[in-house]
Each structure stands twice: as C-alpha cells, then as structure tokens.
Amino acid sequence: MTTTQETTRPPQRLDDVPGWFPVLDQVLFDWFLSRQEASGTRGDLLEVGVYMGKSAIFTGRHLQPGESFTVCDLFEGDAPDDANRAESTKSYGKLTRRIFEENYLAFHDALPRVLQGPSSVVPGEVAPGSCRFVHVDASHLYEHVHGDIRAARDLLLPDGIVVLDDFRSEHTPGVSIATWEAVLNGELHPICISTQKLYGTWGDPGPVQEELIEMVRGRTDCHLSMQEAAGHRIIRLKSKGMRAPEFPPSRYADAPDAPEAPGPTSAPAAPVTPGSAGSAGSVPRRRSRVRRVAVDLLPPVLTRALRRAMR
Template sequence: MVTAQTIDKNPGELKDVPGWFPPLDQLLFTWFLERQETGGFRGSLVELGAYMGKSAILLGQHRQDGEEFTVCDLFGGEAPDGANQAETAKSYSSLTRQAFERNYLAFHDALPTVLEAPTSVIPKEVAPDSCRFVHIDASHLYEHVHDDIGAARDLLLPGGIVVLDDFRSEHTPGVSVATWEAVLNRGLHPICLSTQKLYGTWDDPEPVQEELLAMLRDRTDIGLSVQDAAGHRLVRTRAQKGMQPPSFPHSRYYMAPEAPKAPTPTPAPTPAPTRAPAARRPRSRARRIGVDLLPPIVTRAIRRALAPGA
C-alpha cells in the first residue's frame, strides 16, 4: 500500500487522472449527490470497478461523516472465470491497485475501503439497504453486469441511485442487454441517460426527474430531449461543445501556472555626443579696418602671414 508521502508524479487536477469520466457525467454525479446531501439523505457509497480512480475521487469528495465508501476492483488480479480474465488482460493490463491509491491520495487524506476482488464479493462486504449511491463500471460481460445490478438493488436504500456505465457502447453489448433487461423486467426506472451512463432508481423516478429537468432546462451547455418508451420517460442529455466540468478541488500537488512576466523594457540607446563647431575667433576692429583699407595685394600677404603654421 502506498501513502501520500511516497507519491510522485501525481495528478494536479481531476482531469489529469486517466479514465473515461466526461464533464457531463461529472456534473450529473455532483448534482445527484448534492441533492441527497441537501435533503439530509445519508448512506454508504459503493463503486464497482474503479480503473485509475477518476470517478472514485469525485465520489470520495461527497462522503459525509459516518458514511462508508467501498471500492471493489480486480486491479489486475485473478478474474473469476476465463472470459473475465481475457477481458481484464485486454482492456486493463496497466491497472494496478498502487496506481489507484496514488491517484486517490493525491486528493484525499485517506483511502476508501478497497476490495481487491471480483464484484461478486460485494453482498458479503456491504450491508443490504445501506447505500445511497452505487456506481457500476466493472465487467462488461452480461452475466457479471446482471449480478452487479442485482447486488445494487439489494444494497440501495429507498430513493437510492444506481449508475450503469457503458450501457450503450458499441463494444459492450452485454452491458446493454443487462441494463435494458433490468428496466423491462426487474423494476429499474431510468431517471436520465448521458452518452455513457444510465442513472436509475428502483423507486418512483418522477420527483427526482422533475427536479433534474428543471436544472437541465436552465443550462445552455447541455442538450436535452425527452422520449417515452415501454412506459418509461427517458430523459436524454448530451454535452454541448465546450462544456466544462463542475469545479473540483485541486490535488495537494497542484502547481498553479506562473503568471506571465511583463517584458523588461529595452532602454533607449544613448545618442552619441555631437561636437560643437569650433568658435571663430573674432577679428579685432583695427584689423578689420586695416584689411578693408589696404590694397588687395597687401591684404593677401598679411593673411598668408597670419595663417596658422605660416
């Protein structure tokens, strides 16, 4: 296990942590969690599948006093079956628990409860009816996602929120099947959809959905559409170009960029001194009169005699 003192090359901001957690989902996580906290809703937080810790870091920011936060991931360890092992080797070969802990400790003083194990252990480690928010982003295989959804239903308190990642990605059909099966046959009610995630509840979705719609309609950086399908109201959201994530505290290793220094003014060149013309010595009055009265031939002779060097 690593500690904050042994960390190097740490992320300075949440955007520096590797992972797939776009600004829209950062906003939606924050909105759902803050809504719970403002309403006095308390309960544990759970994340199944953590990768390098990007979403876990945000979840940890919303852990209230007395609440538990549990993260479960293989972290490159032994998978429960061959298919899961192949998936892990292909997509998460660089994932290690040390990397997750290093990133998390850059933003928080203490780690959550970390389970380095398959997500099938979560019902034994977290009490039923104890959670307010569960994020599922572990295996993409149908059997595992099916069981993770069942575990989330048992863990959540009334009014709790479950978030399912990759529910409509091209490379994760198993997640799509398990997600819509839960909606159609297992009582899960969608609250909203982002590009990557489905946010849902096993309770009446209308109160939270109405509050969410009011917030979304006031924003110009989120596209919104509402559809009905199989008796469910589907609130679809998408980020508009240039959308920024909500503000988030910097890590303890953040280095603010230096303000650009004002250029040093170049001193104006000192002009070269100019030599004043030599003053002509004025001729005496007697000399001027003598020169004017004498015959020219005498005047020229006198000038030659008086010339310098003569």
C-alpha cells in the same frame, strides 16, 4: 484516450488521472450527490470497478460524516472465469491496486474501503439497503453485469441512485442487454442517460426528473430531449461545451509562482525622440553643423577662436 500511466509523476489535477469520466457525467454525479445531501439523505457510497480511480476520487468528495465509501476491483487479482480473465488482461493489464491507491491519496487523506476481487464479493461485504449512490463500471460481460445490477438493487435505499456505465457502447452489448432487461423486467426506472451512462432508481423517478429538467433548462451548455419508451420517460442529455465542476487540485499540485519583487523605484525616463535634447548624439551633431558653418563663412582668426571656445 489514455489508458495507462506513462509517467510516475503524481497527478496534479483530476484530469491527470487516466480513465473515462466525461465532463457531463462529472456534472451529473455532482448534481445527484449534492441533491441527496441537500435533502438530508444519508447512506453509503459504492463503486464497482474503479480502474485508476478518476470517478472514485470525484465521488469521495461527497462522503459525509458517518458514511462509508466502498470500492471493488480485481486490480491485479485473479478473475473468476476465463472470459473475465481475457477481458481484464486486454483492457486493464497495467492496473494495480497500488496505482489506484496512490492516485486516490493524492486527493484525499484516507482511502475508501477497498475490496480486491470480483464484484460478486460485494453483496457479502456491503449491508442491504445501506447505499444512497452506486456506480457500476466493472466487467462488460452480461452475466457479471446482470449480477451487479441485482446487487445494486438490494444494496440501495428505496430512492437511491444507480449509475450504469457503457450501457450503449458498441463494444459492450452485454451491458446493454443487462441494463434494458432490468428496465423491462426488473422495475429499474431510467432517470436520464448521458453519452455512456444510464442513471436510474428503483424508487419513484418523477420528483428527481422534474428537478433535473429544471436544472438543465437553466443552463446553456447542455442539450435536453425527452422520449417515452415502454412506459418510461427517458431524459437524454448531451454536453454543449460544458465545463467540469470545480475540483481541488491534488496535494502534489505545483504551488503558484510567487510574484516577482519590485525593483528600486526610480523616476520614469522621459521619452526620447530623434533630434530632441535627450537624444543620444544630438549635441555632437549640432556642434558639427556649427563648425561647418564657421569654416565656410568666418575669417580664419575667428574660426580658430570659435573652435577653442567650443572645445
């Protein structure tokens, strides 16, 4: 899995942007955001932790007129504590704000609102109850994730959607603890889980779950199972060869090659078979056979006359 840009060539397509955004989650982001738009839900978008911009680029395609999109990341800035500094240096040492902005502008005409700093700055910059969709993918440390989830609850609309990344990865136990703590103690209702993300709401999960189940049952490329845990219905989804939703190429994508201009029209050549009239060398071979027969059977006078006539 690529974690740094190894070339300065601008991204041609979304897959060229380094990062972790599986196809199943692209399908789910697209479905949740499109469902909100189809129902007339309006509200801002927020992503906390953007890395090099892959999921932010995707989310930005769903920005509606009058809405705002805010992203927050440390980038190359100072971390608020030693543990966060060590985490950032180890996993995101090559990330800079310039790289994120260049990647984003390859697909969009304008940048989102960019907050450079720890996720703790978000509550003071984003209005409470203003967001319809919040994606949390910043620090994996329990203290930070706990604060990010609490902020997401305050910033979301009543039926807004929160997406929590890495909630069950083996290297992120702090995210798991903070996530399930919010479910058990903070009234966060899980809607569904993918391989690495939990989708939830502090509103009523029933209607959106029913629509999601109907959508998935209409597909052949997604496995669905359901479990009950601590009074919550949890929908588990797994890709079975899913294809990513259509996403326009970047402004740097190579233009398709122009079709080759047709050459001058000419009649097709007749097929050539050995020994046919059009076969190369057929006439000389026939003349050779005639000449040999004449030499063997005719008187010399006639043979010389025949040779002159054939020449």
